[in-house]
Amino acid sequence: MTQRQPEAVAYCVDGLTLRGKWWPGRGQPILALHGWWDNAESFDALTLALVDRPLLAIDLFGHGHSDHKPRSGSYSIWDDLRGLVQLCQQLGYPKLTLMGHSRGAIIGTLLASIAPDYFDRLICVDGFVAEPLDESGIVTQLKHYVDDFSRVSREDKPCPSINKLIAARRRDTLDISAASAEKIIRRNIRKADDGQYYWRSDRRLAWASPLKLSHGQWQAVVDSLKLPVLILAATGGLGPKLAALGLNLHTNIRIENISGGHHCHMDAQMAEHIAALIRASQP
Numbered sequence: 001m002t003q004r005q006p007e008a009v010a011y012c013v014d015g016l017t018l019r020g021k022w023w024p025g026r027g028q029p030i031l032a033l034h035g036w037w038d039n040a041e042s043f044d045a046l047t048l049a050l051v052d053r054p055l056l057a058i059d060l061f062g063h064g065h066s067d068h069k070p071r072s073g074s075y076s077i078w079d080d081l082r083g084l085v086q087l088c089q090q091l092g093y094p095k096l097t098l099m100g101h102s103r104g105a106i107i108g109t110l111l112a113s114i115a116p117d118y119f120d121r122l123i124c125v126d127g128f129v130a131e132p133l134d135e136s137g138i139v140t141q142l143k144h145y146v147d148d149f150s151r152v153s154r155e156d157k158p159c160p161s162i163n164k165l166i167a168a169r170r171r172d173t174l175d176i177s178a179a180s181a182e183k184i185i186r187r188n189i190r191k192a193d194d195g196q197y198y199w200r201s202d203r204r205l206a207w208a209s210p211l212k213l214s215h216g217q218w219q220a221v222v223d224s225l226k227l228p229v230l231i232l233a234a235t236g237g238l239g240p241k242l243a244a245l246g247l248n249l250h251t252n253i254r255i256e257n258i259s260g261g262h263h264c265h266m267d268a269q270m271a272e273h274i275a276a277l278i279r280a281s282q283p
Helices: 040-049 077-091 103-114 135-149 162-172 178-188 215-224 239-244 268-280
Strands: 007-013 016-023 030-033 055-058 096-101 119-125 189-191 197-199 229-236 253-261
Touching: 007 077, 016 040, 016 077, 030 040, 030 077, 030 103, 040 055, 040 178, 040 268, 077 103, 096 103, 103 119, 103 215, 162 178, 178 189, 229 239, 229 268, 239 253, 253 268
Parallel strands: 030 055, 030 096, 096 119, 119 229, 229 253
Antiparallel strands: 007 016, 016 055, 189 197
């Protein structure tokens, strides 16, 4: 892998600051959107595997070094769309390649459907659409949303050891290696003067969304996609769930099954394989 170094960047969008990592290079830039509770660090291995392709990996709202939403704000997948459209406008490129992992891939699918003129294609790493909500579940979903936003705000409890945070992350995400978990954790925490670690990421990311899209609504989103779409489905990750959704995929949408777990793109060897698939699928 070519060793190149990223630059720290920040953009004011939708009244908040998005921070991230810009990897300079040649050619058309990639805008990379990470997964839930992850951050820009999760794309390091893949960026290096793409050799000299310029790439902007941002911390989505509430994650890593980016701003939190105000108290009245929420982190539903569509709540990032306004800010991301503003970001694309600020960047000013004729076209970007849009890439997302997991939740970032879901947001990417929505973004490509509503603002296709900014992108030449969409690359989804072990993600594409969210699990649909059966219409009968709407009342329960709304109740969870109201209950979560009725919680009394409390200060995060400190943790004296980063190793405990890494172990907790690996319990929640079984396929992630200790090294990958540490990269994500270190950007998601801060060390205070008392030597304890506190979360940077907004704990409200775990709260329920007010609504979720139904199967028919997701099909409408998929039908609206006209640009080329490459879905890299991890056989040990979300690949089987994506296949079970039963969506009608058009000829512009291609699925490649890749071995590995949900965070396989953070592994250097798998990142090389994924980068080769991305290069081979270039329109």
